[in-house]
Amino acid sequence: MDNLNLGRHISGQFNEDLERVINHVMHMGGLVEKQVSDALVAVAEADEDLARKVLSNDFQINSLEVSIDDECTRIIAKRQPAAGDLRLIMAIVKTIADLERIGDEAEKIANVALESFSGDYKALLLSLENLGNRVIEFLRATLDAFTRMDAETAISVHKSDDKVDREYEALMRQLMTYMMEDPRSIPQIMSVIWSARALERIGDRCQNICEYIIYFVKGKDVRHLKAEDMKEL
Amino acid sequence: MDNLNLGRHISGQFNEDLERVINHVMHMGGLVEKQVSDALVAVAEADEDLARKVLSNDFQINSLEVSIDDECTRIIAKRQPAAGDLRLIMAIVKTIADLERIGDEAEKIANVALESFSGDYKALLLSLENLGNRVIEFLRATLDAFTRMDAETAISVHKSDDKVDREYEALMRQLMTYMMEDPRSIPQIMSVIWSARALERIGDRCQNICEYIIYFVKGKDVRHLKAEDMKEL
Numbered sequence: 409m410d411n412l413n414l415g416r417h418i419s420g421q422f423n424e425d426l427e428r429v430i431n432h433v434m435h436m437g438g439l440v441e442k443q444v445s446d447a448l449v450a451v452a453e454a455d456e457d458l459a460r461k462v463l464s465n466d467f468q469i470n471s472l473e474v475s476i477d478d479e480c481t482r483i484i485a486k487r488q489p490a491a492g493d494l495r496l497i498m499a500i501v502k503t504i505a506d507l508e509r510i511g512d513e514a515e516k517i518a519n520v521a522l523e524s525f526s527g528d529y530k531a532l533l534l535s536l537e538n539l540g541n542r543v544i545e546f547l548r549a550t551l552d553a554f555t556r557m558d559a560e561t562a563i564s565v566h567k568s569d570d571k572v573d574r575e576y577e578a579l580m581r582q583l584m585t586y587m588m589e590d591p592r593s594i595p596q597i598m599s600v601i602w603s604a605r606a607l608e609r610i611g612d613r614c615q616n617i618c619e620y621i622i623y624f625v626k627g628k629d630v631r632h633l634k635a636e637d638m639k640e641l
Numbered sequence: 642m643d644n645l646n647l648g649r650h651i652s653g654q655f656n657e658d659l660e661r662v663i664n665h666v667m668h669m670g671g672l673v674e675k676q677v678s679d680a681l682v683a684v685a686e687a688d689e690d691l692a693r694k695v696l697s698n699d700f701q702i703n704s705l706e707v708s709i710d711d712e713c714t715r716i717i718a719k720r721q722p723a724a725g726d727l728r729l730i731m732a733i734v735k736t737i738a739d740l741e742r743i744g745d746e747a748e749k750i751a752n753v754a755l756e757s758f759s760g761d762y763k764a765l766l767l768s769l770e771n772l773g774n775r776v777i778e779f780l781r782a783t784l785d786a787f788t789r790m791d792a793e794t795a796i797s798v799h800k801s802d803d804k805v806d807r808e809y810e811a812l813m814r815q816l817m818t819y820m821m822e823d824p825r826s827i828p829q830i831m832s833v834i835w836s837a838r839a840l841e842r843i844g845d846r847c848q849n850i851c852e853y854i855i856y857f858v859k860g861k862d863v864r865h866l867k868a869e870d871m872k873e874l
Contacts, residue, residue, distance in 0.1 A: 471865070485724070498714055591821045629707045632704070
């Protein structure tokens with residue numbers, strides 16, 4: 409947390425508030441990462457118990473979102489932070505909204521593990537593996553950049569979403585071909601397609617979080633910037 | 642804006658700030674609604690020019706998000722609002738994030754209008770019409786609840802997402818059947834499926850906005866509440 413400059417605050421109480429809320433976000437991030445990776449294992453191994461665990465754990469993430477949000481509002485009301493401190497809190501409020509939705513995507517993936525895939529189509533589930541690994545890696549790097557509030561890492565992680573998108577597009581082409589060759593497989597392949605889409609959206613949400621980190625550190629809102637302009641940072 | 646109680650603020654300047662930012666959100670909401678309805682007309686009438694207009698207008702929504710966000714942060718820093726006022730500003734920050742993403746969904750729909758649908762499949766595009774009308778209605782009701790900061794309306798609008806979901810599921814079943822009957826149609830039907838999905842997501846985002854309105858008016862975070870608990874409100 410070197411970029412947080414926690415030392416510079418006159419009020420020790422404010423430091424404690426900030427540190428506590430950041431720890432809660434990190435805890436939430438860890439849970440979300442676990443949900444995504446458990447959902448992917450549940451799909452790959454057709455593990456229904458694990459899938460049910462993912463579904464029943466989602467409430468923890470939801471209630472963390474609500475409580476952290478509340479914590480942030482209370483910090484603003486009590487400490488009246490300005491400039492960088494306020495930017496940090498706004499970045500946290502947005503980050504947890506995206507984390508919560510990554511949790512929802514994990515839920516969607518876990519639901520696919522509960523569907524009964526007959527023998528022939530089980531191999532399909534494995535096709536999600538590459539994309540899934542790529543997305544988990546991306547999510548980890550994003551959470552790491554958040555923990556250290558490191559804009560340089562955030563910028564380079566942000567760019568790597570291209571790789572997720574390329575992997576996603578390759579998988580989609582493959583799945584469309586399968587469907588055309590064997591129309592009976594369509595309902596099952598559509599389930600795989602929804603999972604792939606969920607993974608791709610997790611990538612987008614990681615990109616959002618990277619943008620909030622950059623906004624906090626650089627004081628510059630980089631959402632909707634073109635790739636070249638991002639490069640200039 | 643009767644629920645905003647703008648009269649009760651001692652600082653006239655603060656009232657002006659609030660009124661200005663709310664007007665900007667309403668302007669943004671109007672633009673977003675126009676983008677969605679234009680995208681749907683572009684699809685139904687295979688109107689490429691209109692689709693291109695939707696794509697080129699998206700930047701306006703993006704820059705409104707960034708500028709309103711900035712405005713909110715400045716109001717917090719300058720006026721140090723507490724309680725209801727702070728809740729209102731937090732609700733606005735979240736609302737514009739959802740509005741911006743509704744704009745992105747409109748873009749996805751407009752892209753479908755640019756694909757060349759050969760004669761047989763044109764009818765498919767019309768299948769989006771019912772769902773599209775339902776979603777536009779939903780979005781309008783949401784923006785109306787926002788304008789009046791009316792929690793009762795927000796609660797009843799929130800519930801009506803069920804209708805969008807039912808319409809969406811009926812359409813998806815129909816599209817899956819088409820694909821299975823005529824596998825050559827798969828690529829084109831997939832485009833329609835992505836549009837249907839975009840519409841369904843717009844419904845979800847309207848629900849989010851309703852939740853922020855309820856949070857502001859009732860001071861209660863109703864995200865992740867079960868339907869029965871929502872009813873109790």
